[in-house]
Amino acid sequence: MTTTKQVPVGISARHLHLSQAHIDQLFGQGYQLTPMKDLSQPGQYAAQETVAVVGPKGSFDKVRILGPARKESQLEIAMTDTMKVGVQAPVRESGKIEGTPGIKLVGPAGEVEMDKGVIVAARHIHFHTSDAEKWGIKDQQILKVRLNGLRPLVFEDVIARVSDQFALDMHIDTDEGNAAGVRTGDMAEIIG
């Protein structure tokens, strides 16, 4: 019987979470996002809608919105992207956006000047409570994880996030996925 702790990898391309107030400004009052594809985390989906993200040095025309609406808007981009748009986004856990820079969003019905919320998402693993208990892993524990892809590497600072609302999945961004030469669905191994 194997005892390795294998976790599927999900590579997050740049994406946007929006508050309902910002959805209203960008798409029109009371607008509802249209789910296009379910994500690995229960209840989360990629929406059909995209918006333009416009920074001081460059822009991305079509950034995917993930639903449902959240309490606060948050743009998650790779560090490579931060250089293109010219915004010095810090590495943060999702939701921890105090003191982060903002950026301009342009939708079909209007524009939003986010005053904060641009982050490079800190790599993390979502554990369902049952997975975490089985492996003796606690919420917020820092894990060491090997990605044995085309370009093997070990991430030493992976944050465990445990909830009975989560499904087992390791989230990294496109820079990290490309540095490892892995694709969504490849397996990572927790080694410490």
Next chain:
Amino acid sequence: MTTTKQVPVGISARHLHLSQAHIDQLFGQGYQLTPMKDLSQPGQYAAQETVAVVGPKGSFDKVRILGPARKESQLEIAMTDTMKVGVQAPVRESGKIEGTPGIKLVGPAGEVEMDKGVIVAARHIHFHTSDAEKWGIKDQQILKVRLNGLRPLVFEDVIARVSDQFALDMHIDTDEGNAAGVRTGDMAEIIG
């Protein structure tokens, strides 16, 4: 006295090496590149000249040429870049370009259709022979290297390249640098 094997990191942005024949086609017969900045490896320089690189899905307007001219042209891009231009470049050691895809280059005096030479450079460390002897490292040895940056990680497949023409330097691409949260000049540690 510390015995750690510390190596400075150099992050390579996308760049181009050109044969003299291709320099002639792009800039005019007998054209000589203009050195702008010395690189860490002796005799190598960033040229003032840039060209456009045009792939089936996208392009980069100004890709820096590194001199001097080489026997064969070679475009080194990050994996993130391969997706933008739409070329499936493999991870290769510099100079090992058999069977790799080509791409179109556009210069002020003409165009070149490279028939091969687009690669994602395999991460590697240049050692002067004296560094390698001191640390007991052999040419082509595979090393494990920790980058203790903003986002610590361990590269497990770093190729040693040893020559009395080399200066000590670890070369990684922008995806790898961004995944680690390091900048050129930061130090890496060989740990195995």
